[in-house]
Amino acid sequence: MKKLILSTALAGAMIAAPAVADTVKVGFMTTLSGSAGVIGKQQENAVKLAMEHLGGKLGGMPGEVIIMDDQRKPDVAKQLANRFIKSDKVDVVAGVIWSNLLVAIHQQVTRSGKLLISANAGPSTVAGAGCHENFFSLSWQNDQTPAAMGKYMQDQGVKEVYLMAPNYQAGKDMLTGFKSTFKGKIAAEVYTQLGQTDFQAELSALRAANPEATMVFQPGGMGVNFVKQWNQANMNSVSKLFSVFTTDSTTLPAIKDAALGSRHTQSWSPDIDNAINKKFVADYKAKFGGYPSYYASQAYDAIMAIDYAVGKAGSTDTAAMRKVLAAGNIPTTRGNLKMNTNHFPIQDFYLREVVKDADGVVTVKTVGTVFEDYADSYAKDCKF
Amino acid sequence: MTFALILEQIFNGFQTGVTLFLIAAGLTLVLGIMDFVNLAHGSQVMIGAYAATVLTALTGNFYLGVLLAIPVTFLFGIVLELVIIRHLYQRDHMEQVLATFGLILFFNEAVRIGFGPGALFFNLPDSLSGFVMVMPDMPYPAFRFSVIWVGLACAILIGLFVARTRIGAMVRAGASNPEMTAALGINIRLLFRLIFAAGATFAGLAGMMLGPLTAVEPGMGEGLLILSLVVIIIGGIGSVRGAFIAAVIVGIVDTMGRVLLPVILRSFMDQAAADGAGPALASMAVYILMAVVLVFRPTGLFPPKG
Structure with a gap:
């Protein structure tokens, strides 16, 4: 009898637990191996720096970023996207350096009902007729x-x-x-x-x-x-x-x-004069030695945008976050970023x-x- | 397209070719004599390049750096053979492929941990950064020109060694029939260890010559490994002469394909289609060549007699 009560109490605790500590999960895909590994390393550094600046939280809730290596291979990218959505059950998929990889996972992620946030690639195929409301670019369109x-x-x-x-x-x-x-x-x-x-x-x-x-x-x-x-x-x-x-x-x-x-x-430079950028560049140099590149600043911005979206929406609901990001005015290292109707930024070059x-x-x-x-x-x- | 440009592209093709030969020479002997598939051969290129980069930075002299890096890569080959490779001879090809593929991952990761994921800075010495006038009006980078000469010298050296010396005769005998050679009282194990290390050294030398031209970075030899496999298949596995001729053919076909195919396609296709098909076809050119050779000569152009 005692055992039964205990297990009922445990079950009750388990049901209640997610409401107390709801974790915001982000699947971040970048290229860490091969000759492009140096780019991915910068993005990985930037993501870590962003999470440090945010105190490990995304939008006020405990945050977790899973960083995975796509090896610059479209097939690996597809497997990773599948893993992020089905097994890790992430709230947002972010990152992606290469356009051919982004094209490979675009439909898969956007149709699953999760947000896909590019921290670099901006192929024309997802900016025009092939666009999807669940995709956002925090970088630029390739052209x-x-x-x-x-x-x-x-x-x-x-x-x-x-x-x-x-x-x-x-x-x-x-x-x-x-x-x-x-x-x-x-x-x-x-x-x-x-x-x-x-x-x-x-x-x-x-x-x-x-x-x-x-x-x-x-x-x-x-x-x-x-x-x-x-x-x-x-x-x-x-x-x-x-x-x-x-x-x-x-x-x-x-x-x-x-x-x-x-x-x-x-669209970015280490000497852009705003508080976010100054802090990002100074802390990046102090922590990792050497200047960050736009790959790093965009990865930092992508995490900050997720933090902003979750915080303002008050949840990880895709539609609510989408509404926040589509309205633009996202605080980034490039100042407050405006969003176009196809969810690509409108910015200075x-x-x-x-x-x-x-x-x-x-x-x-x-x-x-x-x-x-x-x-x-x-x-x-x-x-x- | 002028005559001078075609000549310059032939030089470029030749330079790629001799570099490929240095990598393929070791590969073809290892595969021919011991029937051993060594996918980690490309890692030797990377190790040679890193050794030369580090030693050049330490000594402050490019020539001294390369001179010191050569024995380093040779020793590395000996140690690798002793520690890992010799245990794999009796296994079948699939297991050799798996094990040496694992070695690629290991070496890449080791280099990444030791030197970071980025490319190392390795520039040309001043004495080789100028130009030589191959013909009036045709300047050619001095370093690339010397790569051709070093490659040719190595090819002649290896060719003479294999064809004219006693050890060379054992190597040739080993390539044709390893069991019979062993039965005649030749220590084929020791012979193979030396060949493996020599092959590693030549591949390392290729890496040293590539270092100032391309980025010195983890995994830099992998693309070359695939091309050198094509070379030894075209040339005939186990044949040094075949490897040399095939390497030069592959180098020239690859270079000419990249430059000429888009131009040729544009003469009868519209610009956009030619721009799409040209580079795609060019990257296939050497593989098409390999397929054609295999159709007519399944054992390659110059298979060792056996």
């Missing part, structure tokens, strides 16, 4: 950053440009975005392999084409190799180099002085230059603003 670069180069009076990007969704989006604002002559549009390490053949062809300017998108390890080989082949005497997502604090430690003076566009800081560390500095409150061009096709 936007190169579009800002196109406008800058157009304004600089560049007449002819040679384009180079890896052969996958983001590479195509990037060049489409660039061509939407750059009206000069396109000397050539070259697609390299994703993960390519040696660009000498492409550089030889580029030297023969002798274009006035070159604009490349080579993220992560590809950027390290590309910029190194560009300098070894003394290509600066042939063509002027512009880039997007190629020279940042994940690649600069390996490229060093070879990138000094080069300019690129970005800056021109940055690679410089040395006071300690001689190679970093980036904002030198101008190319677009203010810039919205992507796919939003008009998005109907939820």
Whole structure:
């Protein structure tokens, strides 16, 4: 009899327990292995820093972020998404660096009724007709950053440009975005392999084409190799180099002085003047050594956005959180972020230059603003 | 496309080819003689590159760094063979694949723990960062030019060693029929240990030459391992001469495919379709080549006589 009472009491306690300590669970997917591992490491650091700043809580409730490695493989990403939703029963899926991976898991997550928050990838396929109300981007739409670069180069009076990007969704989006604002002559549009390490053949062809300017998108390890080989082949005497997502604090430690003076566009910079960003950059540098990149700031922003959504909605109900995020005004390292009708941010795009800081560390500095409150061009096709 | 550009691309293809040969030479002998599948061969490339990077940073001299890194990779090969590889000879291929795949994960993680996940900074020495004039009006990066010469010198060295020396004769005999060679009183175990370590050293040398060109990072040799497997299949497993010829063919086909295929496709397709199909076809080119070779010569172009 005593035993029975005890077990009834236990059962009662177990039913009551979730109401007392409801945990907000986030599944965070990033790339920790392979040549892109350095990007994922920055995102992992940023997520940890965000949770530390939030005292381990998300929206006032105990928070838990499960960080998993997608190995930059779409099939692994799909398995992880499945695991997050079915076995971990997360409230939000976040992260995702690569556009091809985001496309692979987009339907799976959004249709499961959970929110999917991108901390980097912004493929055009999920911004227009293929959009879904459960998806939010805390980064940018792929076309936007190169579009800002196109406008800058157009304004600089560049007449002819040679384009180079890896052969996958983001590479195509990037060049489409660039061509939407750059009206000069396109000397050539070259697609390299994703993960390519040696660009000498492409550089030889580029030297023969002798274009006035070159604009490349080579993220992560590809950027390290590309910029190194560009300098070894003394290509600066042939063509002027512009880039997007190629020279940042994940690649600069390996490229060093070879990138000094080069300019690129970005929606975030370590020197953006607001309290959240200053705290983020200072604490990141103190805790992990070295500058954070936009990959890190976007991961930090994604966690902060989840905190903001849960806190304001008062629960982890998808519809309630969606309403909060769709209204915009999300506090981030880029100031209060506005949201477009397709759930992509409307934000400023800056021109940055690679410089040395006071300690001689190679970093980036904002030198101008190319677009203010810039919205992507796919939003008009998005109907939820 | 001008003659100078085509010549330059042939140089690029040759440079890729000799680098592949250095990796494939060890692989083809190990597979040919001991019938041992070593997927961890790509890790030797990474270990060579890291050894050269660290030793160059310590000594402050690129040449000294590479010179010291060569015995380091050789010793590493000996130790690896003694500790792990020799226990796997009697197992079947599937188990060898599993074990050496495990070694890849182990080495990648060990390097990541020791040196961090990011790429290491390793730049060219000033004496090799200039250009050589291959022809008037055709400057070619001096370092890549010297990679071609180092690769060729190694190829000649390995070729002469295998074809003209007594140990080379044992190696060739081992490749054709290992049991018979052992029955003739040759210590095939010791022979194999030396071949394994020499193969590791040449793969390491390839890594040292790649270090200044590409990023020195965990897993940097894996893509090359797949290409060098293609090379030894085309060349004929166990054949050093076949490996060299196949490596140069693969290097040139890969380079030319990347540069020429999009141009050729654009001449009869519209721009968007050509931009999509070109790079896709180029990345398949060497595998198509392998398939064609296998159809006509199932044992490769130059199988060892046996």
